[in-house]
Amino acid sequence: MSSNNINSRSAVASALSSLLPSDLSISLYHIATSPAKTTPLFTPAPSKRPAATTLESHFIAISHENVLAFAIELLVYTLVASGERIIFISKADSSGYLPSSVACYTPAHEPESKVSLLRNVAMTVVRVILENARAANPTSKITVSLFARSQTQYLFPNSASNTTKHILEDRGLIAWWCRVLDPIFQQYIDQDAKAYLLVPGFDRLQTRKLFPERQDTKEAQWICGHPLVTDPERDLTVREIIPHYPDDPKARFLNELNGDESGKVTQRGKKWNSIRSVDDFWEMMSMRQECSLGRCVGFIWVPGNQESTQVNTQQSTQQFTKPNIQLTIDTQLSGSSLGADPSSESPKKRARPEPASILMSPRKKKLKALDSDNLILKPPLVSSAIVLDEKRYQRTIDSLLYHTDFGTIDLAKDGTRKWVQRSYAAVKASDVIIRDGWDWGELVTGTVDRAAEKAKEKEGTAGVNVLMGRRKKSEPNVLTMRKQGKKPAESISAANTLDAGKSTETEQAAKRGEFANAPMVNVLGANLVRRRPKAEEN
Numbered sequence: 001m002s003s004n005n006i007n008s009r010s011a012v013a014s015a016l017s018s019l020l021p022s023d024l025s026i027s028l029y030h031i032a033t034s035p036a037k038t039t040p041l042f043t044p045a046p047s048k049r050p051a052a053t054t055l056e057s058h059f060i061a062i063s064h065e066n067v068l069a070f071a072i073e074l075l076v077y078t079l080v081a082s083g084e085r086i087i088f089i090s091k092a093d094s095s096g097y098l099p100s101s102v103a104c105y106t107p108a109h110e111p112e113s114k115v116s117l118l119r120n121v122a123m124t125v126v127r128v129i130l131e132n133a134r135a136a137n138p139t140s141k142i143t144v145s146l147f148a149r150s151q152t153q154y155l156f157p158n159s160a161s162n163t164t165k166h167i168l169e170d171r172g173l174i175a176w177w178c179r180v181l182d183p184i185f186q187q188y189i190d191q192d193a194k195a196y197l198l199v200p201g202f203d204r205l206q207t208r209k210l211f212p213e214r215q216d217t218k219e220a221q222w223i224c225g226h227p228l229v230t231d232p233e234r235d236l237t238v239r240e241i242i243p244h245y246p247d248d249p250k251a252r253f254l255n256e257l258n259g260d261e262s263g264k265v266t267q268r269g270k271k272w273n274s275i276r277s278v279d280d281f282w283e284m285m286s287m288r289q290e291c292s293l294g295r296c297v298g299f300i301w302v303p304g305n306q307e308s309t310q311v312n313t314q315q316s317t318q319q320f321t322k323p324n325i326q327l328t329i330d331t332q333l334s335g336s337s338l339g340a341d342p343s344s345e346s347p348k349k350r351a352r353p354e355p356a357s358i359l360m361s362p363r364k365k366k367l368k369a370l371d372s373d374n375l376i377l378k379p380p381l382v383s384s385a386i387v388l389d390e391k392r393y394q395r396t397i398d399s400l401l402y403h404t405d406f407g408t409i410d411l412a413k414d415g416t417r418k419w420v421q422r423s424y425a426a427v428k429a430s431d432v433i434i435r436d437g438w439d440w441g442e443l444v445t446g447t448v449d450r451a452a453e454k455a456k457e458k459e460g461t462a463g464v465n466v467l468m469g470r471r472k473k474s475e476p477n478v479l480t481m482r483k484q485g486k487k488p489a490e491s492i493s494a495a496n497t498l499d500a501g502k503s504t505e506t507e508q509a510a511k512r513g514e515f516a517n518a519p520m521v522n523v524l525g526a527n528l529v530r531r532r533p534k535a536e537e538n
Contacts (some may be wrong), residue, residue, distance in 0.1 A: 009490075011132070011382055012060065013444045015124045019106050020117070020446025026069075027441035029061045029420070032385035033393045033426065041077050041086070041243045043258070044233045052080040056380050057390075059397055060125050063441065067409065068416045069098040070118050071155045073397070074124055075246075076133065076381060083137050087129060087304065088245050089146035089177075093154035095406050096165025108449040123180050130184065130304050132381035142304030144181060147248060148174045149290070149297045154313055159406040174199065174298030175210045178222070181302045186219055189303055194223045200286035210298070227301050228278045232270055238281050249290045249297055282451070339485040392426040399423060431533040 013028050020026070033056060040050035056078070061071035072092040078085050103117050125142060133142050150170045152160035159165055168176060178197060185195050199207050207224040214221075228241050239258070244251040257272055275281050292299050380387060388396065398423045404415030424438045 010442050011128050013442050015128055016444050017447055019120045021448050021450050022446050023443045028065045028444050030385045030442045031059050031388055032380040033057045033390055034380055034387055045240050054078045064098055067097045067412045068095055070094045070121055072122055083140040085133050085142045087144045091154050093156055095156045095159045096162040097412055106451040110449045112452040119180055127184050129381055134305055144302040144304055147299045148177045156406040157404055161407040170296045179212045185302050188305055189220050191218050191220055193220045193303055196223050196225055196227050198226045199296050200282050200291040200301045223360055238275055238278050330337055386427045396423045396426050
């Protein structure tokens, strides 16, 4: 996309515009880093070199009425040898200052549905980055991964003090992320593919309650479990197939297990002797404090494509059948960490383990040969983002984390303004269009009509029909009506009362006109009066 056209320069903005209501405008802030070498994502097997890995970061935030409302960070890892990518959702948070009329709306083309703005933003960001990753290398494997853990605040300091912020508990947050990723999963994958959800300590029945509802039996399925598979033939144990993500509970557990030996991560520590399988690892994870004491953490794996069935190592290529693509997805990713085939190396090289970190290795210049077409020099997947170096990128996020306060609406507005101004110094050198002086955010206006607008028009032209129960009127008192100077026959016939089908004696007499010439006072005749004889006195 051309950066000279403000209406089409951002793929994220274009996608959001097609989903937002037409009466809503938000500001979009998107910064990213170019792919650069990073610490290997997988621990190499003993006496094997770590896989060359690149990292590309994306940070996207939206604001409404000069207040930051939502932010999300995604990390895109690429294994250079195979070209496979893992899109890891690192952080996501809301400030709670999005009005309820904006946070949820009903589109005109789906009047029976309620659409969440934040869910749409999160889904759109993941989808755009995934689509660009598929376009960059259609034959490579792509996985979307994250762990869901509820916290009062992630990216907006002191936002937990905001009483209007809706903080989901652990189960609700896990189910929310499954609903966010499910439309993407159903769009790119056929019926035979599987997405995985694992909650340590939960049985299958408890986990299935967190799955998104299936609208059609032909949709791809969610599975209780994980796609991690060991491979003894290639010496891939549990230690080598689990990735190390930042601030990841299972990564901290891996570091503890690896720390049994004195800093030699190329050797398996003694603590690994008690973990023989992946199931043993997850069982021990369920006993850790982060996954127990009433808390739960959800680990999610969603396949991003199924185009390629090949796994490339440095010396060989292995072919897999289609049903095994997702079951061995993380094994395939870690398989590229094997480096060269041991049979192709001299005995002297096999006996000498390589350094753990590629960044500290004296063979760094030789490892550059693994970068096909200078992959680390390519621009980020979403070229319309503001590209910063790693230092400025981290400084921009730290400015939000450590120099803002979202405790009240006034503090949130002030914090948003300061963050945008501070980050302007880092982004002004980029090839982007800056609007309103220092405000470098991109204005996004929706194009979807609200169903609520049509409903209001109908309410103005037609009243609301309310059915109420009708109370049966009591029969008129003839004596009372005559004292008021009314004729009983006229009054009785004037009453419009619905009966059960039987008329009363008063109504029948009124119809016959028997009350027309009746005296004013009813007096009994003398022949009808009986006097009780007095008792004779003794």
